[in-house]
Amino acid sequence: MKNKSAELDNERLEIKLLLEAIYLKYGFDFRDYSSAHTKRRLENRLGLSGLEHYGQMQHRLIHDEAFFNELLLDLSINVTEMFRDPWFYKKIREEVIPHLQTYPFIRAWHAGCSAGQEVYSMCIVLEEEGMKNRTQIYATDFNELILQKARSGIYPIDVIRDYTANYQQAGGKKSFSDYYSAHYDHVIINQELKDKVLFSSHNLVTDGVFGEMNIIFCRNVLIYFNKDLQNKVLKLFHDTLCPGGFLCLGSKESLKFTNLVDEYEVVAEREKIYRKKRRP
Numbered sequence: 178m179k180n181k182s183a184e185l186d187n188e189r190l191e192i193k194l195l196l197e198a199i200y201l202k203y204g205f206d207f208r209d210y211s212s213a214h215t216k217r218r219l220e221n222r223l224g225l226s227g228l229e230h231y232g233q234m235q236h237r238l239i240h241d242e243a244f245f246n247e248l249l250l251d252l253s254i255n256v257t258e259m260f261r262d263p264w265f266y267k268k269i270r271e272e273v274i275p276h277l278q279t280y281p282f283i284r285a286w287h288a289g290c291s292a293g294q295e296v297y298s299m300c301i302v303l304e305e306e307g308m309k310n311r312t313q314i315y316a317t318d319f320n321e322l323i324l325q326k327a328r329s330g331i332y333p334i335d336v337i338r339d340y341t342a343n344y345q346q347a348g349g350k351k352s353f354s355d356y357y358s359a360h361y362d363h364v365i366i367n368q369e370l371k372d373k374v375l376f377s378s379h380n381l382v383t384d385g386v387f388g389e390m391n392i393i394f395c396r397n398v399l400i401y402f403n404k405d406l407q408n409k410v411l412k413l414f415h416d417t418l419c420p421g422g423f424l425c426l427g428s429k430e431s432l433k434f435t436n437l438v439d440e441y442e443v444v445a446e447r448e449k450i451y452r453k454k455r456r457p
């Protein structure tokens with residue numbers, strides 16, 4: 178009879194092969210995502226699919242692209258909201274905007290923007306602080322389906338009550354309803370808010386530097402990566418940020434214990450806002 182640890186080793190091997198197959202067949206590289214996260218998501222899909230083991234799953238995803246697309250959604254986790262962690266946006270208004278206002282023009286990058294809520298939240302902040310017309314915003318994600326949602330700026334009406342509360346707690350200066358129009362069961366973000374945003378596909382694991390930025394938002398993405406991959410992506414951000422540029426991470430993420438901790442000043446630890454040091 179096989180012992181438990183041999184079974185576990187086999188399972189680990191099967192998952193490794195499955196991730197390798199995804200990479201070779203579709204070019205999406207999940208090999209350095211956190212193994213606990215990957216295992217949880219794969220286990221869930223295995224249960225739903227009626228397949229018996231990861232070997233079968235590997236065969237299915239190689240031959241069935243629709244199945245792979247479902248798995249891609251599982252692995253990418255698109256949970257987001259407008260003005261998520263309202264205190265973060267408040268801090269941005271208080272501590273970051275005054276610095277950005279000293280530049281004639283700024284470039285901002287939302288990496289892992291999901292369905293666009295974080296991007297439109299920042300557009301509102303920039304608009305209210307008189308900065309929107311001097312900002313170019315790049316918003317990227319590796320998931321084309323979720324980018325289509327982001328471009329449309331269409332959200333279900335039943336989340337608006339929460340978004341409105343977040344907006345107010347984040348120091349919103351107007352009425353949140355000024356920024357969308359309501360249509361039966363959904364709302365559409367106003368076109369003027371979208372004017373300065375370019376949504377495009379970019380994979381943080383396999384794609385390169387993205388131009389020179391004054392501020393980068395990468396919130397609630399690194400949490401799914403292992404330490405090596407976090408360091409690799411943080412290096413990409415460091416190469417992309419201009420000196421004095423800002424890096425904003427998610428509430429459960431931090432620069433502490435990463436290779437680049439000494440390269441940044443902490444602007445706000447709870448809000449995970451950092452500033453790249455100017456080196457002589």
Ligand SMILES: C[S@@+](CC[C@H](N)C(=O)[O-])C[C@H]1O[C@@H](n2cnc3c(N)ncnc32)[C@H](O)[C@@H]1O
Binds near residue numbers: 295317395398427
């Ligand atoms: C949990 S959402 C975070 C959305 C938003 N930043 C926020 O904090 O509300 C994580 C997003 O990261 C994207 N993502 C995951 N891995 C990625 C990668 N390698 N390259 C680009 N985007 C990635 C996912 O598709 C997903 O939309």
